[in-house]
Each structure stands twice: as structure tokens, then as C-alpha cells.
Amino acid sequence: xxxxxPRSRQGTMKRLYLLRHTKSSWKEDDLSDHERPLAPRGxxxxxxxxxxxxxxxxxxxxxxxxxxxxxxxxxELVSLMLPKPPRVVYEDKLYLANADELLVRxxxxxxxxxxxxxxxxxxxxxxxxxxxxxxxxxAGLAKLRGKFPTGGLALYQxxxxxxxxxxxxxxxxxxxVVPRDLx
Numbered sequence: 001x002x003x004x005x006p007r008s009r010q011g012t013m014k015r016l017y018l019l020r021h022t023k024s025s026w027k028e029d030d031l032s033d034h035e036r037p038l039a040p041r042g043x044x045x046x047x048x049x050x051x052x053x054x055x056x057x058x059x060x061x062x063x064x065x066x067x068x069x070x071x072x073x074x075x076e077l078v079s080l081m082l083p084k085p086p087r088v089v090y091e092d093k094l095y096l097a098n099a100d101e102l103l104v105r106x107x108x109x110x111x112x113x114x115x116x117x118x119x120x121x122x123x124x125x126x127x128x129x130x131x132x133x134x135x136x137x138x139a140g141l142a143k144l145r146g147k148f149p150t151g152g153l154a155l156y157q158x159x160x161x162x163x164x165x166x167x168x169x170x171x172x173x174x175x176x177v178v179p180r181d182l183x
Contacts, residue, residue: 014158015115016106016132016171017053017060018125019078022046022151022179024070034095038073045151046074048182050081058155062109063088065119066095074151075119086117094120099127109163116163122148129154132171140176151179 022042031037038046053059059082065071067090079085094105102124109116118125126148133141136157144154156171 012159012161013114014160014163014166015060016156016158017058017115017117018129018154018156019049019074019117019119020122020125020148020150020152021066021068021071021074021119022049022077024150034067035069037069038077042070042074042150043077045179046077047081048179049151049153049177050078052153052177052182053078054081054083058115059084060086060115060117061113062086062115063117063119064094064105064109065090066097066121067092068095068121071095071119071121078119094118096121096124098124099131102128103131103166103168107164107166111162113163125152125154129156129173129176131168132156132166133173134169134171136171136173137175140173143178144176149178153177 022045023039024036024042025039063075063086065075065088072090075088097120102118129144129148154173155175157174158166158171160166
């Protein structure tokens with residue numbers, strides 16, 4: 001039996017960017033976890049992430065973000081550095097979502113978006129980043145396995161046509177940066 005010809009991949013690659021919110025504040029005891037704002041350190045760390053995205057021509061087609069205040073504030077500060085902020089959708093179901101929930105949501109992203117950025121929380125983001133790894137930046141993988149800190153950004157590529165094809169172990173990690181790398 002003849003081996004099937006490989007599918008052509010002319011521009012069908014999908015890209016995923018996983019951004020953990022920057023440092024949040026614990027000063028206001030009367031606020032729920034969902035409503036915790038960014039700490040001053042988190043407010044300073046977010047714009048350099050936007051500069052990194054801009055300078056590396058990383059402009060996602062869609063941003064999916066947790067509805068938590070700290071993720072909203074992180075994205076707002078990051079997006080100020082972009083030439084044209086992408087469409088952003090804040091979702092309650094992404095608040096503290098685990099890796100399985102994030103994967104399900106990504107599979108529903110819609111094929112018009114070739115690149116998606118998720119702004120979310122640990123441990124879900126770190127677990128997802130580890131599960132998606134198939135090859136690529138081994139040093140970046142070791143770094144993110146050690147700790148996916150606030151403001152950490154993992155960049156993945158997938159040789160797939162549709163988000164619904166997204167599976168664990170098929171991602172190519174192209175970079176993992178943390179705020180201290182950007183200043």
C-alpha cells in the first residue's frame with residue numbers, strides 16, 4: 001500500500017501564546033481572589049511584555065483572557081504597547097482553568113484565528129505548556145517546568161490546520177520569556 005502524500009502546509013500553522021498575569025496584590029484583604037488588582041511590580045512588568053510582542057511582530061488574532069481583574073489589567077497594559085490591539089474576549093470559565101479546560105477552549109477558538117494568546121493563571125497555564133511540548137526550545141521547557149512565574153510568556157507553533165486538531169505533545173516551543181529577561 002502506498003504511503004499517503006504529506007499534506008501541504010502553506011500558511012496553515014497555528015500559533016499559541018500563553019501569558020500568565022503579572023504580579024498581583026494581596027494588600028486588600030476584603031477583596032475576593034477574582035477581584036485582586038495588580039501590584040506595582042505587576043504594573044511595571046506588563047508593558048515590557050507588550051514591547052516584546054511588538055518588537056518580535058507577535059500580534060495575535062485573538063486574545064482569550066480570564067475575567068479576573070489581574071488578567072484584565074495585565075492585558076490592558078500589554079496591549080498599550082501594540083500597534084493594533086487584537087480582539088479580546090474575557091471569559092469567566094478561564095478564571096483558574098486547568099489544562100484540560102484550557103485545551104477544550106482552544107479547540108473551540110475558531111479557524112479564522114491563526115494565532116491565539118491566552119492570559120490566565122497557574123497551575124493551568126504551566127500544565128498546558130508542559131503537555132503541549134513536542135519539540136523545540138529544550139532550555140525554555142526546562143525553565144518553564146522549573147517555574148512559570150507571573151508575567152511568563154510561552155510561545156508555541158503547531159503544524160495543524162484547525163484548532164480542533166490540537167493535541168498534547170504536538171507543539172513546538174519557540175521561546176519562553178519572563179519579565180526579568182525583558183528589562
